[in-house]
Amino acid sequence: MAESNKPLLIKRYASRRLYNTETSDYVTLEDIAGFIREGREVQIVDLKSGDDLTRQYLLQIIAEHESRGESVLPVDVLTDLVRSYTSQATSVVPQFLAMSFDMLRDGQSKMAESVGVMNPLSKMPGFDAMQAQQQAFFKAMTGGMMGATKPEAKTAPEPESDDLDDIKAELAALQAKLSKLGK
Template sequence: MADKKAGAGETVVIKKYANRRLYNTATSAYVTLEDLAKMVREGTEFVVFDAKTNDDLTRQILTQIIFEEESRGEALLPVQFLRQLIGFYGGQMQGVLPSYLEMSLDSFSRQQEQMRGQFSKAFGAAPGAGILDEAVKRNMALFTDAMKMWPGFNALTPGGPAPGAAPETRAAPAPDPLAEMRRQMDEMRSQLDKLSKGG
């Protein structure tokens, strides 16, 4: 059902009906959340619209896919990360956080691709699973550390000040939050580069 892709560069339109059924207009067939998850993994771009109101439901459907994956035991998001994420809703950093997360995950994905390429050259077509697993764990640890460097995340980490609590000494606010974010991203890229070189 979800196997047939639209032409290169085309975005598939999915219609959601009142009975909660999802209809792929490119394949003229009904699809499930699992089919949509497969499309995401294959790199097929799609948008979801309400069939009656034409409202864009893409974000809701993607969130629902994550919920389904998490609830079936494919847990990827740490509990502490979810708590921190919820804490940002309605906060001052809500506008900046999406772009920061997008840059972080994009950098992480590029790093993983580089590592796979290096493993393929060193060990043949299929790298040792244990080595790759260890590398993924180290990358996730670096990603977590990088997230802690971001002032907003640090405030919600265990041992950090509770939200709303007055710190003993308050540091002067950074003059340019975007410049600080870029600096932190550069530090994270530097750490990931060292990791990919075996350092």
């Protein structure tokens, strides 16, 4: 079994194929994006030179999602990022972005905790299923980009299969609406 605190090592061969060293099989960019959404850290290295290619491939994953209309980054933010490469801001931007995402993750965790602890509705029948649906919705809305949230002390029971199908249908409808709004 692989240690989850160690990054998943992906090797890029000269043929540009990507090889998962844990499962001993070839993977795609979408597979790598899935590992990241599940909360795994990933490191991609060139087999021959040993160069770390992780940043290059993560940017490629983001570019592919953006080109398919799954826009997360507004044009203004992208423009500011491009400008930051040609100014003195390059020393500040990475720290600012890292701190912003850390604050977002912490805020998500605190919000999830407060909903479960302080909400009088938490004793209502079906509340756990509703909370699981909200978490699935939030994960779908962020595309899993924020990483895994901290595990809660107690886990919500799995919704029944019919409920899960309903949740998936609702999420698909909401994602379609959001895609239309973003265009």
